[in-house]
Amino acid sequence: MIVIENLRKQYGAFTALDGVSLRVAPGELFAYLGPNGAGKSTTIKILTGLTRLSGGSATLGGADIQTDPIAAKRQCGVVMQHINLDSDLTLVENMDIHGRLFGMSAADRVARTEELLGYVDLYDRKEKLVSTLSGGMKRRLMIARALMHNPSILFLDEPTVGLDAEIRRRIWGLIKKIQNAGTTIFLTTHYIEEAEFLADRVAFLDEGRLRALDTPLALMHRVGAWAFDRLTEDGMKTEYFPDRDSAQAAVTLDAGGHTLRRVNLEDAFLTLTGKTVV
Ligand SMILES: Nc1ncnc2c1ncn2[C@@H]1O[C@H](COP(=O)(O)OP(=O)(O)O)[C@@H](O)[C@H]1O
Numbered sequence: 001m002i003v004i005e006n007l008r009k010q011y012g013a014f015t016a017l018d019g020v021s022l023r024v025a026p027g028e029l030f031a032y033l034g035p036n037g038a039g040k041s042t043t044i045k046i047l048t049g050l051t052r053l054s055g056g057s058a059t060l061g062g063a064d065i066q067t068d069p070i071a072a073k074r075q076c077g078v079v080m081q082h083i084n085l086d087s088d089l090t091l092v093e094n095m096d097i098h099g100r101l102f103g104m105s106a107a108d109r110v111a112r113t114e115e116l117l118g119y120v121d122l123y124d125r126k127e128k129l130v131s132t133l134s135g136g137m138k139r140r141l142m143i144a145r146a147l148m149h150n151p152s153i154l155f156l157d158e159p160t161v162g163l164d165a166e167i168r169r170r171i172w173g174l175i176k177k178i179q180n181a182g183t184t185i186f187l188t189t190h191y192i193e194e195a196e197f198l199a200d201r202v203a204f205l206d207e208g209r210l211r212a213l214d215t216p217l218a219l220m221h222r223v224g225a226w227a228f229d230r231l232t233e234d235g236m237k238t239e240y241f242p243d244r245d246s247a248q249a250a251v252t253l254d255a256g257g258h259t260l261r262r263v264n265l266e267d268a269f270l271t272l273t274g275k276t277v278v
């Protein structure tokens, strides 16, 4: 559904994307994980036609973003990182403007707005001004708006940034629901647990390059199955073990009473990139 080949982006002399290649299958939930400045938003902006690439190529549902940009744009809905709703208009009005931009008929716009505001649980507030909504509600409205023209791919740029834990989990549920309805999802995040919980596959992006790309489980298995942390004056030292028995042996040898835990995606990220996210 998404094919990216050797994608490059220069901002003047600065290289923001340095040859990224990846493929996303129809119906897949793909997480693009990396620290701030890695090039995540730049990738989404290129794919959705908001900025030009400097090299390489990309297709969305078979439509080349350079030679067939209108067809490529019709395939995708996008929720940008920063809130870009019109806060002086109502929820319905925000949805309606978006439908007009995509040339939807008045009847279609009304029907789709009703359906989607129900879908994201904002129907009761449909005639309220956007300025009265909480941060989590605004994010849900942006997601509903992106789905207005029934795109086959939904791009979500850091959809839960700045939201508290409970609201974040609610948005995760909504994202999963959208995937289950058949939409391909390309999600960027710098929250490792977001990628671990949601994604079918994860790409680690760092300084404009892909460091690893696989299922969360396979990435974790590259590191080990069990982890053993020791806090030292030089920071946290973690040892990884392929099975519980060898890990248990290490814990038994350690007098400090430290805990043994399952390897998580953060371990994989730290080990495979030598970096911390956030
Ligand atoms: N319009 C721009 N002009 C110059 N540099 C930019 C521009 N947009 C982004 N950058 C730089 O490109 C790099 C990648 O940015 P971005 O794609 O926004 O990263 P991310 O979304 O992963 O945090 C950053 O170093 C950022 O400062």
Ligand SMILES: [Mg+2]
Binding pocket: 040, 041, 042, 081, 157, 158
């Ligand atoms: Mg970004």
